[in-house]
Amino acid sequence: MLEKISTKFNDIIKQVSGKGTISEKNIQEAVEEIKIALLEADVNLRVVRRFVNKTIEEAKGETVLRSVDPGQMFTKLIYDRMVALLGGETTELQLKGPDTQSVILMMGLQGSGKTTTSAKLAARLKKEGRKPLLVAADLVRPAAIKQLQVLGEQIGVEVYTEDTKDAVKVVKNGLKYAKKNSINTIIVDTAGRLHLDDEMMKEIEAVFKAASPQETLFVADSMTGQHAVDIAKEFNARVELSGVILTKFDSDARGGAALSLKTITGKNIKFIGTGEKIEDLEIFHPERIASRILGMGDVVSLVEKAQEQTDVEEAKKLEEKMASSTFTLEDYLEQFQKMKKMGSVQSLLEMVPGLAGQVPEDAINEKEMKREEAIILSMTKIERHNHRILGPSRRKRVAKGSGTNVYEVNRLLKKFEKMRLMMKKVAKNKKYQAKLMSQLGS
Ligand SMILES: Nc1nc2c(ncn2[C@@H]2O[C@H](COP(=O)(O)OP(=O)(O)O)[C@@H](O)[C@H]2O)c(=O)[nH]1
Ligand SMILES: [Mg+2]
Known part of the structure; x- marks a missing residue:
C-alpha cells in the first residue's frame, strides 16, 4: 500500500532531513518536488495548492531557518502538514453504551466494499464485546442478501433479512427484532448503484430517517481516487456522514483519496480496509500513515x-x-x-x-x-x-x-x-x- 507515493516522499525527505543549513531556495525546490509528488498521487489540486502555500509560509518562518537542525525541523513540518491532511487525530466510532441500541449505517457505490466491510465491522465489534446484528437492506442486487448471510455465518453474527423490496421496512423491522433480542449494535448494509442516481439517494435518505444512526459511514474504494472523494461529498450533502471507511487500501499505491478526503469533505477516515479477509480492517491513524508515506516506517x-x-x-x-x-x-x-x-x-x-x-x-x-x-x-x-x-x-x-x-x-x-x-x-x-x-x- 502507498508504494508509489512513499517512494517519492522517501527521496524528498532523505534530501531534506540531512541538510545542515537550509536556504529559501532549498525550501522552494523541496516544495516544488512535494507538489509534483502530490499531484502524481492524485491528490485534489485545491488540496495541493493549500498544502504547498502553508508549507512554504511556515518553513520560511524563524523555527526552520534559524533552528539548530533545520533539515529535521523542515521534515517535522512536512510530517505535521501530512498528518493534518489525513485528518489530524484518530477518530473512533461514537456508539452508545452497551445497554442502548446503536445503529451504524453503511453507504456507498456498488462494489465499494459495503457488504464486506459491514461484516468486518461486525466481527470487530463482537470481539470488543458488543452484540451485533447485520441488517440486509440491499434489496437491489439479488445476490446481496445471500452474500451477507454467508459472511454472517462465517463470523457468527446474526443477519436480519426479509423478502421484500422495501428497504425502510427491513430496517424498521430489523431494529425491532434487535430490541426484542437485546442486541445492542445494528449494522445496516444498504444498496449502492454504479453511479449516483436520484433513486438511490431517495432510498438512502429514507433509510437514514428510519434508522436514525449513531454512525453514518461512507464506504469508499480508495483505488478510485478523486472520484471517491467527489461521491463522498455528494452523499454528505444529502445525509450527514459521520465518517468514511476507505477500502482496498492494500491496493492503493497513490493515496490520493486518503490525502484529499478531509480537506474536501470535512469528514474523517475512521477505518481502512486492507484486504479481502474479515480481519483486514484497521483503525485509521493519520500519524502512522503519514510516517509510512514519509518513510519513517510504521512501528506502532x-x-x-x-x-x-x-x-x-x-x-x-x-x-x-x-x-x-x-x-x-x-x-x-x-x-x-x-x-x-x-x-x-x-x-x-x-x-x-x-x-x-x-x-x-x-x-x-x-x-x-x-x-x-x-x-x-x-x-x-x-x-x-x-x-x-x-x-x-x-x-x-x-x-x-x-x-x-x-x-x-x-x-x-x-x-x-x-x-x-x-x-x-x-x-x-x-x-x-x-x-x-x-x-x-x-
Ligand atoms: N483487496 C481488497 N478487497 C476488498 C476490500 N473491501 C472489499 N473488497 C472486495 O471488493 C469487492 C466488492 O465488495 P462488496 O462488499 O461486495 O461491495 P458492495 O457492493 O459495496 O457491497 C469484493 O470482491 C470484496 O472482496 C479491501 O479492503 N481490500
Ligand atoms: Mg453489497
Missing part, C-alpha cells in the same frame, strides 16, 4: 497487529527459545500459522522501519511457505522437536508424505538451522535488542 501498528495475535507471555517464551536454541520446527510451524492469521507477510514487512517501499513483490514466497508447512506437517512430533534425528530414510518418508522431494526437505532443514543460529545471535545481542526496544518506544 506493526506492534499492535502482532500483539493482537501473540500475547506478551508467548513472545517471552519465544524469545527464550530463540536464545537457548530450543526453537523447534514445531515453533517454526506455529509462527507460520500466526503470520497467516495476521494477513500477508508482505504487508507486515512493509511496516517495518526502513523496509517501507523496499520490500520487493516476491520477497516472501507464500507458496514456499505452504510447501514448508506441508513438510513439517508430515513429520512426527518427535521429529519436529528434534530435527537432527531426520536421517536420509526419514527425510524420504517426509518428502513422500508432503508431496515434495528430498531436495526440498533438505533445503528447509538447512534454512531452519541457519535461522536458529541467527535467532540465537539476535536474542543474545543486548545492544541490538535495546535498539529495537527504543524504536518500539517501550
Whole structure:
C-alpha cells in the first residue's frame, strides 16, 4: 500500500532531513518536488495548492531557518502538514453504551466494499464485546442478501433479512427484532448503484430517517481516487456522514483519496480496509500513515497487529527459545500459522522501519511457505522437536508424505538451522535488542 507515493516522499525527505543549513531556495525546490509528488498521487489540486502555500509560509518562518537542525525541523513540518491532511487525530466510532441500541449505517457505490466491510465491522465489534446484528437492506442486487448471510455465518453474527423490496421496512423491522433480542449494535448494509442516481439517494435518505444512526459511514474504494472523494461529498450533502471507511487500501499505491478526503469533505477516515479477509480492517491513524508515506516506517501498528495475535507471555517464551536454541520446527510451524492469521507477510514487512517501499513483490514466497508447512506437517512430533534425528530414510518418508522431494526437505532443514543460529545471535545481542526496544518506544 502507498508504494508509489512513499517512494517519492522517501527521496524528498532523505534530501531534506540531512541538510545542515537550509536556504529559501532549498525550501522552494523541496516544495516544488512535494507538489509534483502530490499531484502524481492524485491528490485534489485545491488540496495541493493549500498544502504547498502553508508549507512554504511556515518553513520560511524563524523555527526552520534559524533552528539548530533545520533539515529535521523542515521534515517535522512536512510530517505535521501530512498528518493534518489525513485528518489530524484518530477518530473512533461514537456508539452508545452497551445497554442502548446503536445503529451504524453503511453507504456507498456498488462494489465499494459495503457488504464486506459491514461484516468486518461486525466481527470487530463482537470481539470488543458488543452484540451485533447485520441488517440486509440491499434489496437491489439479488445476490446481496445471500452474500451477507454467508459472511454472517462465517463470523457468527446474526443477519436480519426479509423478502421484500422495501428497504425502510427491513430496517424498521430489523431494529425491532434487535430490541426484542437485546442486541445492542445494528449494522445496516444498504444498496449502492454504479453511479449516483436520484433513486438511490431517495432510498438512502429514507433509510437514514428510519434508522436514525449513531454512525453514518461512507464506504469508499480508495483505488478510485478523486472520484471517491467527489461521491463522498455528494452523499454528505444529502445525509450527514459521520465518517468514511476507505477500502482496498492494500491496493492503493497513490493515496490520493486518503490525502484529499478531509480537506474536501470535512469528514474523517475512521477505518481502512486492507484486504479481502474479515480481519483486514484497521483503525485509521493519520500519524502512522503519514510516517509510512514519509518513510519513517510504521512501528506502532506493526506492534499492535502482532500483539493482537501473540500475547506478551508467548513472545517471552519465544524469545527464550530463540536464545537457548530450543526453537523447534514445531515453533517454526506455529509462527507460520500466526503470520497467516495476521494477513500477508508482505504487508507486515512493509511496516517495518526502513523496509517501507523496499520490500520487493516476491520477497516472501507464500507458496514456499505452504510447501514448508506441508513438510513439517508430515513429520512426527518427535521429529519436529528434534530435527537432527531426520536421517536420509526419514527425510524420504517426509518428502513422500508432503508431496515434495528430498531436495526440498533438505533445503528447509538447512534454512531452519541457519535461522536458529541467527535467532540465537539476535536474542543474545543486548545492544541490538535495546535498539529495537527504543524504536518500539517501550
Ligand atoms: N483487496 C481488497 N478487497 C476488498 C476490500 N473491501 C472489499 N473488497 C472486495 O471488493 C469487492 C466488492 O465488495 P462488496 O462488499 O461486495 O461491495 P458492495 O457492493 O459495496 O457491497 C469484493 O470482491 C470484496 O472482496 C479491501 O479492503 N481490500
Ligand atoms: Mg453489497
